[in-house]
Amino acid sequence: MPAYVLGRLLALLPVLFGLSLIVFLIMALIPGDPAQAILGSYATPENVARINRDLGLDRSLPVQYLTWLGNVVTGDLGRSYSLNRPVLDEVLERFSATLILAGAALVLASVLGLLAGIVSAVYQYGLADKLVTFAVLIGISLPSFWLGLLLILLFAVRWRLLPVSGMYAIYGGGGLVDLLWHLILPATTLAVVAAGVIARLTRSAMLEVLRQDFVRTARAKGVSERGVVFRHALKAAMVTVIPVIGIQAGFVLGGAVYIETVFQWPGIGRMLVDAIGTRDILLVQGGVLVVAASYVLFNLLADVVQRLLDPRIAA
Amino acid sequence: MTVIRSALASLFLAGLLVLPALRPADAQIPADVLVVGQIAEPASMDPAVSTATNDFRILVNLYEGLVRYKPGTLEVEPALAESWTISEDGRVYEFKLRQAVTFHDGTPFDAEAVKFNFERMLDENHPAAGTGPFPLAFFFSAIEKVEVVDPQTVRFTLTEAFAPFLSNLAYPTGLIVSPSAVTEQGQDYARNPVGTGPFRFVEWVGSQQVTIERNPDYWGEPAKLQTVVFRPIADANTRAAEMLAGGIDVMVEVPPDALGQFSGGDFQVHEQAGPHLWFLILNTREGPLQDKRVRQAVNYAIDKQVIADNILQGTAVPAKGPIAPAFEWAYDDTIEGYPHDPDKAKALLAEAGAEGARLTFYVAESGSGMLDPVAIGTAIQADLAKVGLEVEIQTYEWNTYLANVNAGLGDKADMAEMAWMTNDPDTLPYLTLRTDALPENGGFNSGYYSNPELDRILDEARRESEQDKRGELYRQAQRIIVEDAPWAFIAHWQQNAVTTGTVQGFALQPSFFLLLDDVSKQ
Numbered sequence: 001m002p003a004y005v006l007g008r009l010l011a012l013l014p015v016l017f018g019l020s021l022i023v024f025l026i027m028a029l030i031p032g033d034p035a036q037a038i039l040g041s042y043a044t045p046e047n048v049a050r051i052n053r054d055l056g057l058d059r060s061l062p063v064q065y066l067t068w069l070g071n072v073v074t075g076d077l078g079r080s081y082s083l084n085r086p087v088l089d090e091v092l093e094r095f096s097a098t099l100i101l102a103g104a105a106l107v108l109a110s111v112l113g114l115l116a117g118i119v120s121a122v123y124q125y126g127l128a129d130k131l132v133t134f135a136v137l138i139g140i141s142l143p144s145f146w147l148g149l150l151l152i153l154l155f156a157v158r159w160r161l162l163p164v165s166g167m168y169a170i171y172g173g174g175g176l177v178d179l180l181w182h183l184i185l186p187a188t189t190l191a192v193v194a195a196g197v198i199a200r201l202t203r204s205a206m207l208e209v210l211r212q213d214f215v216r217t218a219r220a221k222g223v224s225e226r227g228v229v230f231r232h233a234l235k236a237a238m239v240t241v242i243p244v245i246g247i248q249a250g251f252v253l254g255g256a257v258y259i260e261t262v263f264q265w266p267g268i269g270r271m272l273v274d275a276i277g278t279r280d281i282l283l284v285q286g287g288v289l290v291v292a293a294s295y296v297l298f299n300l301l302a303d304v305v306q307r308l309l310d311p312r313i314a315a
Numbered sequence: 316m317t318v319i320r321s322a323l324a325s326l327f328l329a330g331l332l333v334l335p336a337l338r339p340a341d342a343q344i345p346a347d348v349l350v351v352g353q354i355a356e357p358a359s360m361d362p363a364v365s366t367a368t369n370d371f372r373i374l375v376n377l378y379e380g381l382v383r384y385k386p387g388t389l390e391v392e393p394a395l396a397e398s399w400t401i402s403e404d405g406r407v408y409e410f411k412l413r414q415a416v417t418f419h420d421g422t423p424f425d426a427e428a429v430k431f432n433f434e435r436m437l438d439e440n441h442p443a444a445g446t447g448p449f450p451l452a453f454f455f456s457a458i459e460k461v462e463v464v465d466p467q468t469v470r471f472t473l474t475e476a477f478a479p480f481l482s483n484l485a486y487p488t489g490l491i492v493s494p495s496a497v498t499e500q501g502q503d504y505a506r507n508p509v510g511t512g513p514f515r516f517v518e519w520v521g522s523q524q525v526t527i528e529r530n531p532d533y534w535g536e537p538a539k540l541q542t543v544v545f546r547p548i549a550d551a552n553t554r555a556a557e558m559l560a561g562g563i564d565v566m567v568e569v570p571p572d573a574l575g576q577f578s579g580g581d582f583q584v585h586e587q588a589g590p591h592l593w594f595l596i597l598n599t600r601e602g603p604l605q606d607k608r609v610r611q612a613v614n615y616a617i618d619k620q621v622i623a624d625n626i627l628q629g630t631a632v633p634a635k636g637p638i639a640p641a642f643e644w645a646y647d648d649t650i651e652g653y654p655h656d657p658d659k660a661k662a663l664l665a666e667a668g669a670e671g672a673r674l675t676f677y678v679a680e681s682g683s684g685m686l687d688p689v690a691i692g693t694a695i696q697a698d699l700a701k702v703g704l705e706v707e708i709q710t711y712e713w714n715t716y717l718a719n720v721n722a723g724l725g726d727k728a729d730m731a732e733m734a735w736m737t738n739d740p741d742t743l744p745y746l747t748l749r750t751d752a753l754p755e756n757g758g759f760n761s762g763y764y765s766n767p768e769l770d771r772i773l774d775e776a777r778r779e780s781e782q783d784k785r786g787e788l789y790r791q792a793q794r795i796i797v798e799d800a801p802w803a804f805i806a807h808w809q810q811n812a813v814t815t816g817t818v819q820g821f822a823l824q825p826s827f828f829l830l831l832d833d834v835s836k837q
Contacts, residue, residue: 030715031712031714031715031718031719032712032713032714032715032717032718033714033718036714036717036718037714038366038448038450039366039450040366040683040717041683041684041717041733041734041735041736041759042366042450042451042453042746043717043721044721044746044757044758044759045757046453046757047450047453050448051448051450054447054448055448079502081448082358083356083358083521084358084359084361084364084502084505084506085503085505085506085521090521093521094521094522149552149553149556152553152556153556156556156560157556157559157560160560160561163560163562164553164556164557164560164562165548165553165556165557165562166523166546166562167523168523170344170350170523170524170544170546171344171345171348171350171544261549261550261553262550262552262553263553264546264547264548264549264550264553266521266522266523270522270549271522274355274549277713277714279714
């Protein structure tokens with residue numbers, strides 16, 4: 001297992017290298033440049049040239065890329081001109097906010113999805129199954145930014161139960177309770193689609209397992225129904241479900257872009273969108289590197305858990 | 316399966332019960348704290364680095380310049396300078412500085428500090444030049460040298476007479492920073508500002524809030540509020556929801572569609588016309604718009620009132636010419652402009668033999684000051700179709716758009732949308748309508764308009780330091796530009812804001828700055 005994990009981690013390096021090259025080229029190829037974004041209406045060729053020189057953007061593309069790469073190796077991701085601070089500081093701050101949001105959403109989606117999937121599998125074709133299937137269909141189909149706005153209107157504006165936006169209260173805020181309080185709406189919104197996908201998959205995995213011989217044997221032995229479902233069937237079904245949760249982690253990270261905008265969550269998704277708009281190439285590069293690395297790590301984690309659950313895969 | 320059922324039921328119940336119990340103590344905003352909902356996180360708190368109105372709204376409360384705009388106008392009055400003299404030839408400006416003013420870090424404000432500020436922006440070899448880039452330093456490119464006459468007197472010598480100098484000093488690029496703070500902090504100064512203003516900086520929490528508080532040592536009337544918090548809320552719907560839910564006290568740039576929610580009730584809507592112009596650049600070098608009559612026809616054909624009332628829902632007023640009425644002293648209110656008159660447009664087109672001409676129209680997808688560019692573009696297309704002009708719209712993302720338009724319309728496009736917000740009537744025509752400002756000369760004259768008479772008037776106005784005489788020259792310029800119609804004049808944006816009923820003394824400024832020292836909460 002350690003060798004496997006190490007191998008996968010080493011494979012991460014070429015992925016990140018390739019990715020940074022592609023992102024760099026895309027940013028270089030799209031029209032408009034940082035100087036244009038800074039100067040707006042005042043972007044005369046003369047002013048643009050001066051800003052480009054100040055930002056080091058008048059050098060050739062390969063030189064710019066290699067300089068960046070050289071700095072990255074030493075842990076220096078450069079300085080964001082659009083936020084006037086080191087890229088690393090900004091990226092870490094924003095990424096931790098996204099991790100909190102995406103992590104909460106993923107936990108919520110897994111719990112809800114698994115429960116809903118188990119219920120609808122156990123009561124296949126019953127009323128509970130139909131209700132869950134319907135709810136899942138709705139959940140998967142709702143555009144999340146719209147759902148987010150609707151939840152804000154109901155829970156924050158109409159009923160004033162929850163805060164509209166932000167991560168902490170600006171006054172008398174801070175602390176875990178305040179954070180959880182601000183997390184409820186965005187995490188729920190973000191969890192809805194993933195919960196639906198996980199519920200669907202859990203349902204079909206459970207149905208398949210529940211029909212198998214070892215389940216009938218367990219029942220014949222007199223194992224309680226609760227034991228059959230949770231100890232025997234669910235454990236077997238999880239082997240199929242876990243990797244999907246890993247993949248959902250990626251979708252949740254991606255979906256966070258919309259949710260972070262609607263709820264003004266200070267996460268990395270919104271940071272990347274803003275950075276692309278202002279052509280802040282160093283910030284885009286740094287952000288993409290961190291997001292990509294974490295995505296690969298999530299999937300690795302899911303694979304490792306799957307191997308632990310099912311020794312056949314490792315063999 | 317009662318187990319699962321009861322597990323689910325208890326989970327649901329627990330949720331219902333625990334949530335309200337967990338709710339933090341009611342986080343009411345105290346009465347001496349004002350929360351402002353901004354459209355974005357600021358890019359920098361260094362006035363020499365900032366270029367965005369969004370940043371300026373904070374900066375003008377932290378810093379002061381030598382001069383400032385008199386509240387409610389675009390006329391210059393003393394600030395950190397008590398008085399000044401201008402030499403006969405308009406090249407030497409000598410400022411007497413206010414005494415006993417200190418920066419928030421305790422260091423004194425004096426002539427040395429002023430010299431430091433301008434040399435930092437203009438001299439590449441200045442020890443603090445590395446705190447740049449300074450994108451708008453060209454506002455002061457006319458400065459030849461800055462001299463300290465004595466600690467309370469500073470003298471600027473310009474390379475040539477440059478009348479907009481004073482209003483450029485009143486612009487945020489001319490706000491004065493603490494030299495010792497810049498020297499100590501280096502590049503980190505952009506996030507740790509130190510000025511002389513009525514408020515001083517407390518903290519900047521990345522993408523969440525910027526907090527400032529009353530400066531107890533302020534030389535003038537102290538600010539009424541103890542604390543102001545600026546919150547970036549990028550999504551306009553979310554910003555409106557925060558306002559409705561009581562999360563913010565002031566909301567700037569309310570989208571036209573959301574204004575209705577705030578009329579009446581406990582909210583107050585503020586509107587203020589500013590030095591903004593939304594126009595179409597018309598290609599005077601290539602295609603059908605080379606003919607002045609066709610350009611005038613385009614102006615007559617567009618129903619500006621409908622655009623202002625229906626698309627922008629009253630957040631703009633129709634434009635009659637190139638200079639905004641907010642520049643009261645330079646605006647010619649006798650100009651009729653081009654009232655909506657499709658018949659006259661058709662007659663002009665027939666006269667020019669341009670009936671049924673096809674036009675390519677660059678439209679931006681969004682952009683600073685562009686309001687609702689796609690909807691306006693479509694309305695213009697429909698208006699022009701009514702007089703028989705066939706318009707093809709091409710849309711671009713804002714940065715791409717600027718790159719395309721600033722390079723000149725060439726043979727690629729006949730019309731392009733554009734919007735400018737300026738601080739002096741000189742800026743817009745000087746940078747965009749002179750022969751010397753053609754794209755090949757590095758200017759913004761993307762429609763290639765050229766009129767030697769206008770060039771002469773604009774040059775003269777720049778050298779004239781007496782405001783009345785300058786105003787008369789700009790009135791002449793307006794008449795020429797309206798007659799030649801190098802642009803289609805569409806609208807002047809009225810900036811708006813909403814405040815809660817508790818906010819007192821709030822007023823928007825024509826400069827689009829957000830001055831908060833007189834604001835209080837009941």
